[in-house]
Every structure is written in structure tokens, then in C-alpha cells.
Amino acid sequence: MTGIHRRQFIGQVLSAFPAYALLAECATARAAVNRPSARWIAAQDDIARALAGGEISPAEWRAEVARLASAVDLPQLLAEIDGAESRYAGRALPSYPMKRMIRFRDGSGARRELRYATAWFGFAPDNVVTPHAHRHMVSAHLVVEGAFRVRNYDRVRDEVGTIVIRPSLDATIGVGEVSTISPDRDNIHWFVPRGGRAATFDVIVSGLDAGRPDYDIQAVDPVRGEPLADGTIRAPIIGFAEASRFYTPDI
Ligand SMILES: [Fe+2]
DSSP: OOHHHHHHHHHHHHHHHHHHTTOOSSOHHHHHHHSHHHHHHHHHHHHHHHHHTTSSOHHHHHHHHHHHHHHOOHHHHHHHHHTSEEEEEEOSSTTSOEEEEEEOBOTTSOBOOOSSEEEEEEEOTTOOEEEEEEESOEEEEEEEEEEEEEEEEEEEEEETTEEEEEEEEEEEEETTOEEEEOSSSSOEEEEEEEEEEEEEEEEEEOOOSTTSOSOEEEEEOSTTSEEOTTSOEEEEEEOHHHHHHHOOTTO
């Protein structure tokens, strides 16, 4: 499928959402495949493959992800997640949210082979995802419970032991809204729940740089970084344990 055809296909998927709501009398397996949430899962796969294949840019992927977030029937997607294979993946650190790896199934119960990974992050009110930078991947974080203060930074350049970053976003997002990152924009992110328990459903497309690791994640320290004259910050790369100690919910 060419990039244009793929984008047309994605558009058709999105514009077809309301029609699918009328297909209530299908056989069980067929209905499972045709549910809007199942089409959403397929559309995510389509844009993930298009991104990995170089047919769309990271910016186009982010725009499509935002469109999918605005089109999704969230209760139905949550039901889809509820019925998926779920593996408890623990907490990276005691202050981090609880992680579950999610694997969707098709109408016959078999695992769907998707170009993206999915995870559920359940936050207690005092959990924080500390500021960290990514390489070789993109991700999208759909808020499915509560609200978050999300801070992003662009990755300007790498130096020895530090990353020069530029603040790009400081916003509160709630249920149904999505936060995305890409290699070129908003690459560093930081999540603090606001007002109690909260959760995100994450889509991750890794392995985007041939010959490089699938992904790379580095904890950085913007708050104690060196402010530079052009508005950027020289942020030290720190350990995640140190990040967890310093980046409490009140920061
Ligand atoms: Fe991340």
C-alpha cells in the first residue's frame, strides 16, 4: 500500500466509524472484527506500519494518532482492553505506576500481530513518571482515567553526560486526550497525575532506526539543569532511582 493509499484507507476507517455502530446483528466473530474499537486497533497498526516503513513522517503519525483518539469510542476500547491478554509487568520503581502489557485478540481469540506494543499504566495519586528522553521510537499515551500534568521538551542535542532540551509543553490533559512523542519533537516527557488515581493506555512503535537498538530511554533532570541563554536547558542524564527520589508529585 502506498503512502497516499494508506492515508486514504486511514481516512476511510475514520469516516466509517459511525456506520459501524449500526452493525449490531453480525455473527459474533465478524462483529468482533468490525467493532469500532477493533477498527481503531487496526488503524493504529496501519499507521504504525506506515511510520516504520517510511511512508508517513513522525509528524503525520502523531496527527493520525490524535485523530484516532478523538474518534475512538472510549468505553468500547476499554472493554476491548478488558478482554485482551494482560500481563502484569510490575513497577519500574516503587514510585512508578503499575504497568500491564496488553495483547489484543482477534475474533477467534488468537493474538493480533501488530506493529506496535501496548501497555496500561495505572497511577496511584503519588506515582510519577519522571522526565525521560527516548530514541528510536514514538509513543502515544491516551488518558483513560483521571488527569495528568504533562511536560514535554524537545531534544536539541546530545552532549557527554547531558542532553540539551527545550521546554515545549506544560499542560493538563484528561480522559480521552492523548500525549505523543517523536524523535524530532517533544521527545522528553514527564507525567504527574492530578486529582487522584489516573491511568494511560499507551501505544509504542519502536525499532524505527535500522541497525540501532529498538529503543533507548534516559532519565534526565530538567529542574536541576543549567538554563542556557537561548531558553534551552542543559539537563544532566541521571539514574532512574535518583530521578524517582527527586521527582515527587509536588515538583
Ligand atoms: Fe516515555
